[in-house]
Amino acid sequence: MPGTGGGVVDRLTPTPELVVSGRRLVTPQGVRPGHVCVTGGRVTAVTDTDPGPAAARLDAGEHYVLPGLIDSHVHFRTPGLTHKEDWEHGSRAAVRGGVTTVMDMPNTVPPTLTPETASAKAALVDGHSLVDYRFHLGLDPDRPELLADLDARVATSVKIFMAGHHTAPTVVRDPDQLEKAFAAAAQGGVQLVLHAEDDGLFALLDSWWGEPGSYLEYEARRPRTGGIVAVAKVLELVRRHGTRAHILHLSSAEEADLVCAARAAGLPVTFEVTGHHLSFTDKDTRRLGARTRLSPSIRAAGDQDRLWRALREGQVATLGSDHAPHTVEEKTRGVAQSPPGLPGVQELAVAVWTGMRRRWPEEHPDVAAVRLVRHLSARPAELFRLPGKGRLEAGADADLVFLAPDVPWMLSAGDVESKCGWSAYEGWTFTGRIERTLRAGRTVWDASTGSYGAHDGRLLGAAPAAPTPSAGTAGTEAPTP
Structure with a gap:
């Protein structure tokens, strides 16, 4: 042409x-x-x-x-938590990091659980954002049937917390509620995004260990087994219902292996890796303390190596920041009271770029650039049906x-x-x-x-749904310059 x-x-x-x-x-x-x-x-x-x-x-x-980068996992804290973050500051951090589209999470006050709360949130954001945006709706555990008829103009994805923490508004602990949510999401063609850690396992450990006395004890109470058990539950529900599920902030080698095996078996499950799990290990916690108290926890160097390998081999679907700011006062309240989370939308792209260049110095930088675009632009645009996003073409x-x-x-x-x-x-x-x-x-x-520039970012609609690709090979191709 x-x-x-x-x-x-x-x-x-x-x-x-x-x-x-x-x-x-x-x-x-x-x-x-x-x-x-x-x-x-x-x-x-x-x-x-x-x-x-x-x-x-x-x-x-x-x-x-x-093409403009997409961070599909941010917490810009509007409404109700704007003492930590707001859209003016959050979107400045985003564009400074090359991010032009964000997807905001539902754990606000009130939580974004309904079309009405999503509309009210959009009204608050309008005129205050440098970036385009879309919302993940949250699951109301008492009304999982709503997912069967979710209007794509409101949301194409729904967040489920399988474990609780300081800002989690609704945690799904009842297996029957979880089952109903997966069934309804499959019926409605909704993409589930999951904080996949097992709350019951953590409660059991808490009752035995008691409260941690230092940040070095934190992971013992939030270990990898919580993620492994929860991911196994998710995979079984996906197998039964055919639900599209996206595991957020996957943190351990075992979880990565489970999801890759499930994809090879044909299940429509994908996963995200965060910049902080690629950047920090448990040794950094000795130095940084509360700043790297996260949920899921920062893991060992071997887990980090596995996540980098997942990125290099194209097993990762998306890269996300899990941008979750808290004030310095909140982060220094003490181990038991300090909320998990860190800011990261500004640092995400350059942290991953730096890591690729240093870990694989023999690799042509064009390969790294293509990989960065694939997992921080093209794949999230496809996964979450973001019209016009994710590609540099007419x-x-x-x-x-x-x-x-x-x-x-x-x-x-x-x-x-x-x-x-x-x-x-x-x-x-x-x-x-x-x-x-x-x-x-x-x-x-x-x-x-x-x-x-101008704070005139827009709320995005949804692109038409595409057929689910074959999961056996999707996302495993090596990038080429």
Whole structure:
């Protein structure tokens, strides 16, 4: 087609509003030089040949130009918990990290459990977000049948907490309620996203161990067995009902093996890995204490190695930050009272990029760029039916990110945009920096000036449902430059 791929540009095409030129465009076909034409907030063409006159131009040079990144696991704390975070701060952190779309979790006050609470939440966010957004609805354990008739305009995904913690609004402890939720979700074509740890197992350990006296004792009370038992339960429910299930913040080698085996057997189950489980191990807890008190816990180096291997082999579906800010005062209340969670949407992409470059120095950086886009853009867009997102090609939203791949820089407290004002990554030296972020063809973060754009991010609808792919091989392909 003229103007979209080869060497011919259609001169009858209207003058684009913006042309972004670069030598490293990360497209669905791989990394290539070219020019991205933008009009009306959408990509109209990706061309080899300069399209000629344009109202505005940006030259990305040797920076990678990525499609806008998607963090499908954030807690921006609106409504009811805005002393920890709000959409102005959270979305600034997002765009500074190259994220142009977020999916917010339901554990707010009140929790987002119904179409009415989702609508009220959207009204509060409107006019305050630099990023586009969609919500995961929460499960009301007393009304699991609602999932059978969930309107896709409200949500295409529902969060289930199988274990409780400080901000979990509704925890499903009753096996019958869980079974009904999986059956109703399968009937309604709803994607379940799960905090898959076993609350009964944790309660048993708590009654025996008592309260932890230090952060080094925390994992003994929230061990890997909680995740392994819960994942096994999820897989059995998926097998019985055919429900699409996505395991959040998977943390151990055994859980990864279970989900990969289930996918090979044809079950529609996927998993997320967080930036913090790729970045920290239990040894870091000796140094960072409350800052790395998380749920699920930070695990051992062997678990971290398994999660990195899952990313390299394409077994991971999505990368997420589980951006869950708490104030410094809350995090330093004492081991038993300190809530789990850390901010991470700003650090996610650069932390994963840095890890890939350092763990696999022999790998061509184009391969790392394709992998980053696959699991932090394309796959979440597919999984959660986000229209126009996840790809750099004609017809997509003009969400673009300039990544300087080799720039070293250190994160300081002054760089942190989250309202909580701290980061577990303070003092880290990263390789790679987000230089510019565009949403709908307009700059929302410019590192050269330290400036942000307009808070006019929009609530996203749902793309049409696609047939469930064969799970035996999906997500296992190796990226190529």
